[in-house]
Amino acid sequence: MTAPAAGLDVGGTKALCVVIDASGTVLAEGEAPSPVDGSRSSLEALGALVAGVLATAGADPSETTLGVGLAGMVAQGRLVVSPHLPHLVGVDVEGVLADALGVAVRGVNDADAALAAEWAWGSARGARDVAMVTLGTGIGGSFVLDGRPVAGRGGFAGEIGHMVVVPGGEPCACGGRGCWERYASGEALARYARAALDEGRLDLDDGAGEPGYDLARALVAAARAEVPGAAAVLDELAHWLALGLANLVVALDLERVVLGGGLGAEADLYAPTVLEDLGARLEGAAARGPLALGPAAYGSRAGAVGAARLGARR
Ligand SMILES: [Zn+2]
Structure with missing residues (x-):
């Protein structure tokens, strides 16, 4: 261009x-x-x-x-x-x-x-085997493998938000149940934060209940401010992210995963926990070498x- x-x-x-x-x-x-x-x-x-x-x-x-x-x-x-x-x-x-x-x-x-964008000019530049995982309301995905973008038969490769991680689990907008995006998206983070508030593990007194209030965003802000209990809620998200990423890495032998979307931009808060969890559960983790995991250079x-x-x- x-x-x-x-x-x-x-x-x-x-x-x-x-x-x-x-x-x-x-x-x-x-x-x-x-x-x-x-x-x-x-x-x-x-x-x-x-x-x-x-x-x-x-x-x-x-x-x-x-x-x-x-x-x-x-x-x-x-x-x-x-x-x-x-x-x-x-x-x-x-x-x-x-x-x-x-x-x-x-x-x-x-x-x-x-x-x-990230492959041409950002965090995926120069990578041969890389996934984009967008974390927003749901989860989207896209791959470059062996240095080439992967389209799939109908151009539909990368619908990773709908990989099932819990058989019979949470109902999903796709009509299925237990999809990864029900456990590792911004929407899921809001659900974990709500449960923590209801169970008294977290206290946020900054306008919850007002129209347009975004509980996932509030939780991220609380974690940045080191509000007690907020980091533990992010750890729940990190656990589910690691589980889905482990599935992708064993299938595709990825060298890098770029996290996009609004929640991806906050990756510094939870990526270390994801990598720790991933290292513990990934088949042949030592033989694979470290996975590069971080936010999109262009952010959201x-x-x-x-x-x-x-x-x-x-
Ligand atoms: Zn689904």
């Missing part, structure tokens, strides 16, 4: 747009609430977000491209299965945004996008940056 490129990461609650240059530097960015339905007007609101960010970057829409990262299984640019964006399944996001903006648009999986912007990169490579 040579001209500036736009990327849009549509998550469960917010949509983040960036414009990047050919070296992956973010020139401008902005965010807006995610569409609450698949209507044309909701999607055109996304278009207005992109148009504003393009204008801030001084980019000419007729000379740019737009990649759109979507959480779920994406085929031919459209969501076909999405527990977290069900209202966008089958919706022609590419077509509506192309009409509204006059740019070439490509829909991609959000974790594939995050890895594309990795999906938008990578969507821009993939959108420019049609």
Whole structure:
């Protein structure tokens, strides 16, 4: 890619747009609430977000491209299965945004996008065998193996949030039970924090119960402030993360795992515990050498940056 490129990461609650240059530097960015339905007007609101960010970057829409990262299984640019964006399944996001903006648009999986950014310019740079694990409301995944991005038969490789780790366990938005994302995501962290509060193992007196209160975020802030009990709640998350990562490493012999999404950006708080747990449970841990585990260099912007990169490579 040579001209500036736009990327849009549509998550469960917010949509983040960036414009990047050919070296992956973010020139401008902005965010807006995610569409609450698949209507044309909701999607055109996304278009207005992109148009504003393009204008801030001084980019000419007729000379740019737009990649759109979507959480779920994406085929031919459209969501076909999405527990977290069900209202966008089958919706022609590419077509509506192309009409509204006059740019070439490509829909991609959000974790594939995050890895594309990190592999080109971030924490996965130079790695031959690396996984992106995005930790948000759910868990997304993407792999580069033997130095090549892995798509799978239908382009659906990496739906690791729905690996079953507890047969008959917690019900999942996918319709299954016991999926990894029910135990190791931001949503799971909020559940562990709630249990700790209810059982008196943790005390947070900072607005719980107010609209929009994000218990996972509050727990992370409490852990940073060394509030008693908060680290133990993060240890629960770390245990489940290690279990799923161990499954990935024994299957794929990974050298590196990059943690994306909002919770991934906080990896310094729990990665040491994950690695300790992983070392204790991983088959042949000593023979494998250490696993590099850390946050995405782009933080929670990795999906938008990578969507821009993939959108420019049609
Ligand atoms: Zn599931």
